[in-house]
């Protein structure tokens with residue numbers, strides 16, 4: 001199976017995690033797009049969605065799924081999202097689609113994080129994928145120096161030759177050369193650096209379940 005077919009497989013499998021009548025937390029990315037397409041087949045049986053990005057909102061609404069503001073709903077039963085890396089404890093790197101801040105907000109509001117991913121995303125240790133960090137632009141140069149002091153190389157993510165601007169009006173650093181052996185403490189520490197909006201390590205909001213697309217079918221990992 002191709003990577004795209006594996007994404008379709010887990011996107012459809014994630015419907016099993018959605019209870020009729022509920023509001024669903026929806027992440028961002030190409031794997032989540034498959035989930036959104038699948039969710040449209042049961043749109044009359046859910047109460048709507050809370051979205052983690054403008055891109056997902058547009059797709060949900062185009063398929064006739066109502067999108068609610070985070071502030072209008074209480075706890076969500078489930079949040080379904082992809083990952084750039086997930087380890088064997090359910091810790092993840094996210095933010096390849098630049099939506100990490102809103103993803104972390106919706107994840108924090110949800111009882112269960114269901115990660116959907118193809119098997120290429122499962123890793124022994126986090127850090128091979130460049131770590132996305134959403135930052136306030138004014139802090140860019142100092143934050144690049146702070147990552148350099150950890151032995152890592154941070155660079156501003158560009159789009160069409162200019163710094164990419166997130167849904168929140170901020171910029172993204174992609175940080176290479178990190179070995180994240182203690183994701184919880186790493187997330188706690190970097191989150192406190194002035195100018196960091198969100199670090200793309202999801203350890204405090206880790207996955208409870210991962211539906212992993214493999215050549216043999218969907219593997220369910222629980223953490």
Ligand code: 5RP
Nearest residue numbers: 029030031082095096097099
């Ligand atoms: C977006 C994300 C995505 O979940 C992550 O980048 C995975 O994307 P894809 O499903 O396209 O591989 O964190 O900010």
